[in-house]
Amino acid sequence: MSLAFLINKVFRIMKSTLSQRTINRLTQYYTILRDYFKKNIQNITSSQISQLLDIDETQVRKDIKSINCKGKCKVGYNVVELKAIIENILDYKVIKKAFVIGAGNLGVALSKYSKFSEFGLEIECLFDSDNEKIGKIIDGKEIFDIAMLKDKVKNTGINIAILTTPNKVAQTVCNYLVESGIKYIWNFAPSILIVPKNVKVWHENIIGSFIQFCAIENIK
């Protein structure tokens, strides 16, 4: 058993014990660490992270302790070290490829979203049924005819789809994705999709996020 394998196993166990909220916060810490790293700043304190994100400092310390990173009193955490630990735990270095389904404004916006690649997500190409869109290139990614999806899944082995179609056709398109061999659907359409047990859907709840914001800040 190699050392790399062992380390990987430890990170995997760590990750499985983290809550969804913690994972969410870690990605936010990572955004800051990346900025500090680019600016050649060596250390960061929990108080700095806390202020930037408006998160309780005790929470920040607890999160970082939970991933086994130790800071120094009055100096803080080493930026390179903390960044590397989060990268490893959250698998940012393992590239996951995905298709964007629907080349409307949202599909195009997501295809252009620069942050994805930094976090290990790579958009392979887009699919649409609109002849006027098919063949166009978005940020180096081609828009293919949706009829070609099955072949593309087969040839590339990619099984993640990012669904951005309008609500009305979401379920029909979803059925087609399942038929074509897609196993994971990240759903941006505002509707609940029905899929077989071996397919997993992650409902992106943009409006739910806004409602949380309103509730927490008491926006009226």
Added chain:
Amino acid sequence: MSLAFLINKVFRIMKSTLSQRTINRLTQYYTILRDYFKKNIQNITSSQISQLLDIDETQVRKDIKSINCKGKCKVGYNVVELKAIIENILDYKVIKKAFVIGAGNLGVALSKYSKFSEFGLEIECLFDSDNEKIGKIIDGKEIFDIAMLKDKVKNTGINIAILTTPNKVAQTVCNYLVESGIKYIWNFAPSILIVPKNVKVWHENIIGSFIQFCAIENIK
């Protein structure tokens, strides 16, 4: 003290006790309830909700119990009643108006997002600095010159901004939003914004959401 006032107060107290995760799930239940309502289906069971969302049934029952809605054995919950309770607790009926900052693909996609209005969020108009975009109409909403923002805040009283500009200019634009009187920023740019204490930022963490999906489903 009127009855309406009292009821409103009860809902407000209930809401303040709900966790972010519960609020998120309630918005998902609401999406289903809205579909059932449109299809004239009178009752829904926790098991149906559980299967559609791939959420544990006990969790569904617990959430619905926490907002004081009672189901009947073997019949389930009354769709109209449960829908109304969630609407009231999460303030969907109270319209919140907002500006979209940046008329790129994401800004346009959000401006067209039909679900917002159903959940009480109304996009008033968009702002951009690009002369080619200024004056255009997106789904009935005009794109204004960003230089007009201060006046628009003053004249409309709207103080919520949805920030969709590229990362590079996000902080500069954010400073300008604060100067113009914006108090709440829903930030889609993948960077952490620095704001004064009286301004609140909600960092929309799209990639964090995807990483949770990968972690939960163990996508490699």
